[in-house]
Amino acid sequence: MSSGLGNIKVHCDICNQPVEFQVSQDKIREQKDGILRVALAHGDPLHAIIVYVDKNLRVRGVEVSDSFQMEGTRAETVVSASEVAENLSESMGEPCFQALYAYSEIEERERAAFVLDKTILRTICEAGVICLSKIRQKIAFLEKAMGDRIDLPQIEVVCERYVQEGLIKRI
């Protein structure tokens, strides 16, 4: 990927106008999940939308903020993890999982669990919210370590079991 700025144009559902902005590709690369969340304040009266941009500079989703408050000259916008995941889930058409506990809280319970299962759970807990293919990407090192292929259905079965056990949530 090249560095520098990329131009992006989205439609704002509040003012019904196109909004143009620039994003730094370096900034996207810094994101753990590869998605940059941009809060765009614009218009008169001032309002904001949240745009999700991936590393290919594709817009993964646009959300309208329910409220907009200014503190001094700084716009404060909080995007909850579940909102991000729902958005990703819709745009990518695959299940996402949300951690309900910090891994340190459930580590002892899972002490004897198989390394694959434990690693999947740890990955979800560390990410907060993560989609299936991203989990696979993050645990790919285990394929080499075990000399074995780990496919998406395998990961999903493990996730579903943890959902049933109440440690994570499918969203």
Add this chain to the structure above:
Amino acid sequence: MSFFRFRRKKDPSRNYLNRMAIGLGAGLVKARDVILNPDFGPQGAMDVLATWMGQEIAKELLNQKVITATSTPEEVLEKLLEEVRIAEDLSVEMDGDVAHVVVQNCLICPRKVGGYDLEGNTACPVGGLVRGAIGLVSGKTPQLSKIDLKTGEICKTDFTIS
């Protein structure tokens, strides 16, 4: 000056030790990052190493025609546990796709048999052995749906094979 010459006698049951050593060596190299990572702990390291050992033992089971490439996962599981002689008392109960494996009087327990203090850890190879062996023979990777390890006592592991 002394001279010692070893000539291998044909004893297929001894080949399993060779295979386990091969799996252990390969696993140590391929899984070194996991093994050296404290996040995975002793059980995680054993899981990955035992997966390699399970694959190698399955190759020997195939060589000796104890199993064939068309053996069901249940047959592979039964022969693997029987040939490796993990425990004095071992039962495999099939319930649909789920195999309930109960190991009593384990013969490879580092604590009970070896007398080592495991410092509260577990290092059970059963999950990795089974996963590696069944995965190699049938291409179906079993899920370890429930693991209840009571070191030196009774260990229960459920495998979902589908």
